Amino acid sequence: MTRTVILPYTAQRTTPQDITRLRAALAAQAPDVALRSFETTCIPVWLADPLPPPVVTVTLNNDAAPYLMQFVPGRQFFAPVLSKAALLDRVIQAGIPVPKSAALHPVSQPTEADFGPYITIKTTAPGTTRATGITVCRTANFEALRPKITQMYQSDIARGFVPLLQQYVSTGPRPCHTRVTTFLGAPIVCFSTTARAPFDPAALTGLAAGEATSNFREDRTRVLVDDAEMVALATRVAAVFPETSVLSIDMVRCAQTGRIYCLEANQGNLSVLSAPILGVLRQKLGEDAMLAQFGAYDTMAKRIVEVLETP
Numbered sequence: 001m002t003r004t005v006i007l008p009y010t011a012q013r014t015t016p017q018d019i020t021r022l023r024a025a026l027a028a029q030a031p032d033v034a035l036r037s038f039e040t041t042c043i044p045v046w047l048a049d050p051l052p053p054p055v056v057t058v059t060l061n062n063d064a065a066p067y068l069m070q071f072v073p074g075r076q077f078f079a080p081v082l083s084k085a086a087l088l089d090r091v092i093q094a095g096i097p098v099p100k101s102a103a104l105h106p107v108s109q110p111t112e113a114d115f116g117p118y119i120t121i122k123t124t125a126p127g128t129t130r131a132t133g134i135t136v137c138r139t140a141n142f143e144a145l146r147p148k149i150t151q152m153y154q155s156d157i158a159r160g161f162v163p164l165l166q167q168y169v170s171t172g173p174r175p176c177h178t179r180v181t182t183f184l185g186a187p188i189v190c191f192s193t194t195a196r197a198p199f200d201p202a203a204l205t206g207l208a209a210g211e212a213t214s215n216f217r218e219d220r221t222r223v224l225v226d227d228a229e230m231v232a233l234a235t236r237v238a239a240v241f242p243e244t245s246v247l248s249i250d251m252v253r254c255a256q257t258g259r260i261y262c263l264e265a266n267q268g269n270l271s272v273l274s275a276p277i278l279g280v281l282r283q284k285l286g287e288d289a290m291l292a293q294f295g296a297y298d299t300m301a302k303r304i305v306e307v308l309e310t311p
Helices: 016-029 066-071 084-093 139-152 154-158 228-239 276-285 287-293 296-308
Strands: 003-009 033-039 055-057 101-103 118-122 134-138 164-167 176-183 186-194 221-224 246-253 260-266
Touching (some): 003 296, 016 296, 055 296, 084 101, 084 164, 084 260, 118 139, 134 139, 139 154, 176 228, 186 228, 186 287, 186 296, 221 276, 228 246, 228 260, 276 287, 287 296
Parallel strands (some): 003 033, 003 055
Antiparallel strands (some): 101 164, 118 134, 118 164, 176 186, 246 260
């Protein structure tokens, strides 16, 4: 009996190399598992033919159009795209450590007792990258800065994307965060991003923007890290979204307490494995080391087989 895994993909995010390597890993672990893939710009004819169970559908990215899933049989690990706010709310409801967070409303009055001495204002609009839409200020200065903050985010608010207030977590002299990307709950890559320039929130007099984050400048440092605590927290976060194939979880470690927090969870992608769109990052991390870190394709194959064996 043949078991089937279906892999819809977009050419920008998933390459033939990904498919070939994943197929080889599956063949080594479970020769009876057939991997059938298709580029999502065209529905393949073979989907019209009945496939005997078990069948599962996974993806290496979340860019495929959700309507495709109505044509795909079996269990599907492809979730509708959720807003940043909805994703974070599920993380909070699951009891995952998250910096104090609240939606920014006209009546919001953040205090140091709730948010600490510094506060981050974050956009929840989709498609933002490289710290766009993030500002930091002293919590005590928030009220005086409210008109400027409202003006900065008025376009997002008008489109229904209410900004988020979040406690600023100092990670040391230079802002730093760690990202773990998971596939069906298993870690595939873990790397840290550190700003090149120092940032001292104690020197704030007004609003700081990208310079308060680790992901702003092109010359930021990104390296693979072996951080069991971060991986463990990311695994907990991934378990909150069992319906999603790929998650990218951003976390920080407080320089004062050593505690780690989840900043956000993203319905991400594994473009870093081979897609040209993330070639620069792959070069900085070191492709061979990155693939070996968690045995990327072997781990992905193992999780697919485990899912196929789960009723």
